[in-house]
Amino acid sequence: MGGRLTTDEGKLNIANLVLAPLGCLYQLSMPVLMVGALVLALVGGYIYTTANTDFFGLADPKFDGLTISPSFERIESPEWYWQITFEKPDDSQFAGRVRHVSPIRQANLRILTHDILVTSGEFANPAIVTTSVLNHHFSWQSRGKAQPAGTINLLHVVPASESIYRQLLDIRTEDKVSIGGREILKIDIYNQGAFQGDWRDTGCNSILAKWVKIDRAH
Secondary structure (H helix, E strand, O other): OOOOOOHHHHHHHHHHHHHHHHHHHHHOOHHHHHHHHHHHHHHHHHHHHHOOOOOOOOOOOOHHHOEEOOOOOEEEOOOEEEEEEEOOOOOEEEEEEEEEEEEOOOHHHOOOOEEEEEEOHHHHOOOOEEEEEEOOEEEEEEOOOOOOOOOEEEEEEEEOOHHHHHHHHOOOOOOEEEEEEEEEEEEEEEEOOEEEEEEOOOOOEEEEEEEEEEEOOO
16 A cells, blocks of 8 residues: 655655765764865865866956056056066967866966967877976976977967957867967066066966967867
């Protein structure tokens, strides 16, 4: 013979389902809770520093609060401003396969938004060359030739506009891209008019990205 729960019994079962996880947490020891919190913090930190996303606008450079000079040599926010010195007057272009893309999240240099490793030739083939990017530096190792054919460039990108920034957020590993603009020699950082230091790349390519083209990998 069939049956069904009464209204009160149904409410009680739903309450038990909701409160059961809290009861389990209450029974865990403090060391276990601390380890769990540490693991969550580490996972969250890893996602924050590696995921190519702005977390629904929470981590974007806030372009609506920036004032950009026509020459792009000075970019200002209410508290910070950045003086950009370019390497040469003409634009450069970097094209190839993306082996790495990650956000740059530095509060004092929020205009610099991405690290993108662009490769071509044998550098684009993971069966021939392995690559890694750590702390804005890249390394590679060939499984065959001492000097593989092709190019490898780690781009530190300052997007020239919010629309360019949105395109950068759409880049994924293995995409084929073309990124062009003026290469940057250094960025001087000021807070409330006081000099705070500068950004200079070492063996990489900082660039003011004026255009981005993406060929989605399939």
